[in-house]
Amino acid sequence: AQRVTQPEKLLSVFKGAPVELKCNYSYSGSPELFWYVQYSRQRLQLLLRHISRESIKGFTADLNKGETSFHLKKPFAQEEDSAMYYCALSGSLIQGAQKLVFGQGTRLTINP
Amino acid sequence: ETGVTQSPTHLIKTRGQQVTLRCSSQSGHNTVSWYQQALGQGPQFIFQYYREEENGRGNFPPRFSGLQFPNYSSELNVNALELDDSALYLCASSTDRDRGSGGNTIYFGEGSWLTVV
Numbered sequence: 506a507q508r509v510t511q512p513e514k515l516l517s518v519f520k521g522a523p524v525e526l527k528c529n530y531s532y533s534g535s536p537e538l539f540w541y542v543q544y545s546r547q548r549l550q551l552l553l554r555h556i557s558r559e560s561i562k563g564f565t566a567d568l569n570k571g572e573t574s575f576h577l578k579k580p581f582a583q584e585e586d587s588a589m590y591y592c593a594l595s596g597s598l599i600q601g602a603q604k605l606v607f608g609q610g611t612r613l614t615i616n617p
Numbered sequence: 618e619t620g621v622t623q624s625p626t627h628l629i630k631t632r633g634q635q636v637t638l639r640c641s642s643q644s645g646h647n648t649v650s651w652y653q654q655a656l657g658q659g660p661q662f663i664f665q666y667y668r669e670e671e672n673g674r675g676n677f678p679p680r681f682s683g684l685q686f687p688n689y690s691s692e693l694n695v696n697a698l699e700l701d702d703s704a705l706y707l708c709a710s711s712t713d714r715d716r717g718s719g720g721n722t723i724y725f726g727e728g729s730w731l732t733v734v
Contacts, residue, residue, distance in 0.1 A: 509659075547727075549725040605709075609658055
């Protein structure tokens, strides 16, 4: 079964503090994992993907296949990071199609 | 701007009615997927269309159907609406390569809020 679990629905930290949003997955094949973000009154947009191994807006995420995790981290939170964050994996369908399987999301609030 | 527009933004329907939601993708985006996002949940995959044919389907009944047109627009149709169909419906498009896998970017529209009463 393809499943993504985000154990925290709400996460609140102070500005300047480190942030870690947890994501665990279940997938029998070799997963492709993503973090999507939705800022207030904006559409869902890609934040980063594990194959790129890049840092976007100071966020990084490392795929840990042993722990089946893809936690999102930022060393120093900023107020503009307040948003809804979704972890997702790309799961295979027949005929080569791909679908995204999303977690329930974590609402991150950065307090001044 | 991602170039993915959806209409209408909000609508209210009565149980048992039918609804059509529309999506207009960027030129060249010949793969479109639809997702249902219930309140407090992550988006759930409904189905995907590639070059005007259904290319994969999630765990949704046949009363959820779709169409994709040559002009990069698409529709989601839901028949015999139920109260549990109340949700945000998202359209997502991508280019031909890998049909939306990690190799390319998937662009989401702002969604259509459907309320069934």
